[in-house]
Structures are given as C-alpha cells and as structure tokens.
Amino acid sequence: MTDFRNKKGILFIVSAPSGAGKTTLCNDLTAKMPSLVHSISHTTRTPRPGEVDGEHYYFVTQERFKAMEEAGEFAEWAIVHGNLYGTSKTELERLFGLGKDVILDIDTQGAMKIKASGMGGVFVFILPPSMEVLEKRLRGRESDKEEDIRKRLERGVEEIRSYGDYDYLVVNDDFGAALDALRSVVVAEKNRVGSVDAGLLKEKFGL
C-alpha cells in the first residue's frame, strides 16, 4: 500500500462519564488496529495482583511523581481516589518514535490540560444514550455502593457538560456501531490532508 502519510503519529484523547463503556471500546479498538496503542501511565497506586511495572503502569513513589510533575514531565496528570496518575511526555514520544498512534483514555480535566498545552490531538467524547441507561449500567456493577453510584452519576453529568470542547461525539447505544464510529474517526484522521507527506507526493507526481 502506497503511503503518502508523514510518519508523525496522532494522539487520540478519549473521555466519557463512568459507565459509558469507554474502556471496553478503547480496548476493542486497539485490538483491531495494531498501529494504535495505549500509552502507559505513571501512578502512585499500589500494584494489584498480576499488574506488571512498565506494562500496565509505571509504578512510582509519591516523591518521584511530584518531582516529575515539578520538572514539567507530564502532559497531564490527575488525582483519582487519592492516587496520582499521569501521562509522561517521554512515554508519548517513545510511542510516536515507534511509528504508533496513541490513545489516551482520560477524564475531561486531563483532556483539557492536553488541549491547553498545544501539543495537538484529536478529542473524542463517548456518551451513553441517556442518563437512565448510564444509571442502569452503573447499578449493574454490583460492587458499587449506592453512595458511589450517586457520586458517579453527578460526576458523569459534569463530564458530559464538557462535550463541546471535543472534536467528535460518539454515542454508545449499540456497541458495534459505537466501535465502528470510533474506528472511523481514527481512519479518517489518518487520511486528513494535514497528515500528508507533501515532499513524497510532489516527488511521486512530479508536481
């Protein structure tokens, strides 16, 4: 396949309220597209059984995380349930260096930090079909307490308010259709005129 695309990878930032199905969608998408990978986050959280450092997360101490943050090494970072999570710029550069596109599955605050940084990227928001469906999905997770569900719903509405700051909005009603829409966004963005290697095109067509 002749490829006139420049080799610069694209950063896809995906946000959604908890329960919209973002994680499953993103995992299924990267399984379908070998050129698209998740970036590995740094976290101060304790590893869970089976979690491997440098594979699931880069596990670091609070001190190390704070030092990195102060040195401006994070593209974005956030506190979730008292633990720190961040995406290091070095990690993104590593993946782009491998010729990959990168998907970042982060909340709206992190997404807006990326947007404000001017590093560019394609912003996708995933929406449940309604609040009723979102609540039903959250209640389906038996482990969650009533208080947790209520908090997640409130926070969900707050997240949804930010949809206008994104480039694309994918409604996860029918899972197959939502996955197709998300994949289409990635394929379309790879075919943007801005992703073209103008020099190669000039050479090939004697322009």
Add this chain to the structure above:
Amino acid sequence: MTDFRNKKGILFIVSAPSGAGKTTLCNDLTAKMPSLVHSISHTTRTPRPGEVDGEHYYFVTQERFKAMEEAGEFAEWAIVHGNLYGTSKTELERLFGLGKDVILDIDTQGAMKIKASGMGGVFVFILPPSMEVLEKRLRGRESDKEEDIRKRLERGVEEIRSYGDYDYLVVNDDFGAALDALRSVVVAEKNRVGSVDAGLLKEKFGL
C-alpha cells in the same frame, strides 16, 4: 439507536484525476450507505440510450441552463467536452430535506466554487498511488486514443496540484482500503461535535 445528531445533511465533495477510480468508489459507497446519495446534475448533453431524465440527469436546453446560471441557481457548474453540467441549489435542498447526506463527484474547479460559496461541506481528494499506475489505468481503457490519454494525464497533474485545498486525501491503491477510508470519512463527519443537536442532548441529560 439514539441519535443526537441534528437532521442537517452533510455535503461531501469528491474530486480526483480521471482514472483514479473515483466513480467506482463513490458508487460503491452510496450502495453501502443508504443515508448517502448522489445529487442529480443538470446537463445540456443529449441523453444516452437508457438514461432517464430526473434519474441520471436533469436534461435541459442550453437556454434553460444559462437562464438558471444567470439566476444564481447553481451551486457549481462546468463545461466538459463542450457540454454544460451543473448542480442546482434546489436539488441539494431537496435531498437535505429528505434527511440525506449528499455526495458530489465533481472536478477541482467545481469543488473550489462550492468552497468559495461558503455553503460548507467536506472536501475529499482521491489520489492514484503514482503517475505510472494512473497512466496504466488510463491505457487499460482501450477506447481512449493516445492524444486523449496524454491530455487526461496532463489534466490529472493539474488536478492533483489542488489536493491541499481539500480536507481529506484518500489514496486508491488497494480498492478495499480506499473504500474503507472514504466510508470512515463519512461516518466520522457524522459524529463531529458540530453535528450534534445540543437541545436534545441538554434535554436527555438534564444539563
């Protein structure tokens, strides 16, 4: 499927040098996507056997065409081999009124007229993988004379020079991949935040 999209159809403008495979791609795409239709052009050309007025073209006289043009009724028009071809604004409005997205398969001059008119639209350029492949494809059409092929190739290079004025560039090397890319552009554009019915979304999520 919950649909938060506003009902405004999208205009897709597709251009390519002759021999790039544009017509086959566009026809296969509309066959795959019932929501996407070709607009019917007005032309002063004589109908060919089997061509039906109002189905393949709106066949009109030179006088009628010129009167329409002077009245500003065309979104774009062009002269091809001495015949006039045009896309009427009424035809586009008719299709949008039916809830359709519209694909316009026109040359770069027509495309730039649409762009300059400010009516909006998504501009897609289809590229052959190389000049050699383009020439081979044109020579494969046995009906064309050497002189015609040479003219088409020269005109092809002129068309390709305009690719930078488009939003997307799809390379038709592997037909299946090119069709997938074109379809992805349509699906992605339908999921743009700008296509969202903000009122419906507000209502559904109590924003």
